Every structure is written in C-alpha cells, then in structure tokens.
Amino acid sequence: MKREVYYFDEPGFKNTQEVLKLSKKRAEELGIKKIVVASVTGKTAVDALKVLKDKEIISVTYHAGFSRPNEIKLDVENKRILDENGVPIIIATHALSGIERSISKTLGGYGPVELVAKVLKSLFGSGLKVCVEISVMAADAGLVSVDEEIIAIGGSGGVGADTSCVIKPANMNRFFDLKVREIICIPRGH
Numbered sequence: 001m002k003r004e005v006y007y008f009d010e011p012g013f014k015n016t017q018e019v020l021k022l023s024k025k026r027a028e029e030l031g032i033k034k035i036v037v038a039s040v041t042g043k044t045a046v047d048a049l050k051v052l053k054d055k056e057i058i059s060v061t062y063h064a065g066f067s068r069p070n071e072i073k074l075d076v077e078n079k080r081i082l083d084e085n086g087v088p089i090i091i092a093t094h095a096l097s098g099i100e101r102s103i104s105k106t107l108g109g110y111g112p113v114e115l116v117a118k119v120l121k122s123l124f125g126s127g128l129k130v131c132v133e134i135s136v137m138a139a140d141a142g143l144v145s146v147d148e149e150i151i152a153i154g155g156s157g158g159v160g161a162d163t164s165c166v167i168k169p170a171n172m173n174r175f176f177d178l179k180v181r182e183i184i185c186i187p188r189g190h
Contacts, residue, residue, distance in 0.1 A: 006186075007186060020047060020153070024052050024055070026164075035152075036134050036138045037059055042061065049081070059088065060134040060137050061089065096120075100112075101114065125156060128154065128183070130163070131165045149167065152167050162186070167179065
C-alpha cells in the first residue's frame, strides 16, 4: 500500500483545521466511524463536530486537578455544545503518567510509564504521544473497541491539534497490543 503523510512545518494549534480535514478524508477511505480527540478546553472537539459531522467523536481532556487542585480545564460552553451533540467526554487520569507523575515530581526521576511517554514524545513529538495516550483512555472507558481501528487526534500543548493517526487501540493492561497503523499528519519540526 502506498500512503502519503502530511507534514506540518511547525507544531501547534494553527494546524487544527487541516488535521480535521485530513482525518475526515482518511476516515472515509477506511470506513472508520470513531474519532478520539484530545481537547483540553473542549474547543478542538467542538471544531471536530463541524468538520466530522457523520463520525462519532469522543473528547478526552485533562483529569481534575491537572494544573491546580479541583480545577477542570473544560470550558462550560464547550461542554454544553458537546453534551447537546452526544459527544462523550473523558475526564480521567492520563494513561501515560498517572500516579508516577506525582512520584517523579516529589522524588525526581522517571518510572516506566513516564519513560514510555518520554520516548514517544522525544521520537515522534507530543502529538503522537497524545494520540497513543487518548486511544488507551478511550478503550479503558469502554468507548472504543480494541478490535476496531480508530483515528486519534492530538496536539502539542495548548489548544488545537497537529497530529492524527490511525490506531488499533488497546486497554492499559495490554498496552503493547496497541498499534499505530498510520500517521495521517504530524509536525516535522516537533
């Protein structure tokens, strides 16, 4: 099979609309129905609703207390729009950090889970690491099947997307069964 990968010059939110269009095109070519979107404030998921109208969108955001105790970053208006459109919102601990982040912040160093995240981020950029992570989180929430390919959309911090992948997800306890089948788009300068 011959496939093209779209490369962005730079990471960041300015790529969001192109990521959504490329994701829609590939989802239609492969018959993929579920799109998992990293969306801290809900804005990227709301944008995805406009472009990916006939797809089932699943939004994944930070866990409560990610930045400050009890704080949830999800914007109230974006949540309302997503709820009205039946978009599930996963607010959960990151699959590739969890309690290890607390240990490393307190004691220093990396544990095995954070090491996996660091390797993915260093080799392929934040967006691809996020795509892998949200795929696991959606599978663990029971919102995607580990038997079907999905498209995962992630970004490199802040609001917006710059990476999209076709992924066969896995549950956290079978992480190494996860397969990144295709990279649809990714920043070249991560």
